[in-house]
Amino acid sequence: MKPWQMIEGEALPELLAMPGASVDAVITDPPYSSGGFSRDDKGKSPDAKYTQHQQRGRYPDFSGDSRDQRSYLTWCALWIAECLRVLKPGGYFMSFTDWRQLPVMTDAVQAGGVFWRGLTVWDKGRGARAPHKGYFRHQCEYVVWGTKGAASMLTHDGPFDGCIQATVRRDDKHHLTGKPTALMRELVRPVPPGGLVLDPFAGSGSTGVAALQSGRRFIGIEREAAYADISRQRLAAAEQESRPGGAET
Template sequence: MSWRDRVFCEDALEGLARIPDGEIDLLIADPPYGLGKDYGNDSDKLDNDAYLAWTEQWIDAALPKLKPNGSLYIFLTWRYSPEIFVMLKRRMTMLNEIVWDRRVPSMGGSTRKYSSVHDTIGFFARAKDYYFDLDAIRIPYDAQTKKARSRSIFVGAKWLEMGYNPKDVWSVSRLHREHKERADHPTQKPLEIVERMIKASCPAGGVVLDPFMGSGTTAVAARRCGRQFVGFELNPAYCALIEQRVADLDPISTQTSDEQVTG
């Protein structure tokens, strides 16, 4: 039975053995943050040392699945990103620390420290020739900016016509309860973020691995972008949610590989 385009309802540490080494183009990991969240099990209730030991265990199991030019994005909290970045820098090349500004409104918060309103995302690659398609994720300039660059030296400039490189601070609203994307999961990530990762770092028709599928955003984003996916999820209720989200995709909204390449 093929492992592609499937989400297995099992522990990633056991399930990763299903995937041959060197077959994955992109690994997107959104592991439990070690903050005690309720995912219907005890997966996020480890103490500091146990959490870091578990993280190193799954990293060592997952990285061999990447192709030589494959890459990794990992969602983290600031509490553990320094230690986990060091783990990964011993195994890969770090390309970016991306700050996801969740656009949290200014309501309450701690009175003894600054309110935390961001997640940290690490972007890593296995080799210097890692796949990266900037043109697929360029952000268009507005008409006013284009008009201001009207001198002859700017005429026909690719960067002006196609847009600019996204910076390393991504301001994308978290999925609040009334958001149309929102599913029944406490830490669901927005499609906008995951689709940017996939378009930039996975070639058309490639395979994306997500060891902690959660609500299934990676599977949905991969299908919408014309890629294949594989992943694992412990909670049977979330596995059913993922299956339903993928099944509900409108074929018209799913991009073909050619459409994806042009962004």
């Protein structure tokens, strides 16, 4: 049976259609609705908000990144509650966020019913931007993580680092806000081998690539057709490489 599936559609209705208690982990990177302090800032395109001038236009843009704080909290609580429903008991929930949205995401995770257990820090390295010399670098993003009920004692791996260092490489970046595949491989480690990972905001498929490379299965949901196509191509390649004999089979 094929170890991955990519669903092209909106996250919340697709989650509503999934059976309960069917996945081992949700690991995702939703739109942050961040990038500024005003409504006008948030309303800019993600490419304008998050990409340095010389790199703009390199990757397809995406929508759904301009919610205000109230609507963002409500929306996140809704899809997180559905993620909780489809998780198996003891399953892991992990969601990326940045420093601006960290408070609202921790609220949303708890409002959605996840047992919040902590933060994992992604250290992007000292090449991260700072507006000027008066700033600390915006060097880290965060993974808000928890479980559906009690956290199981694992036998296959663990414990896991609470701070993961991984730089963004151009040859591994396929999305405006793409995360390094090496980072995602660290995040899938708690999932039992052969387990099923769900990413309702799959983007360019890095969560799925890491899952397949690590001997797990994957379901992704992505609303943007351009990124759904990129994901399918990357997942098919990762599936081929993970077979005995790799790409030669």
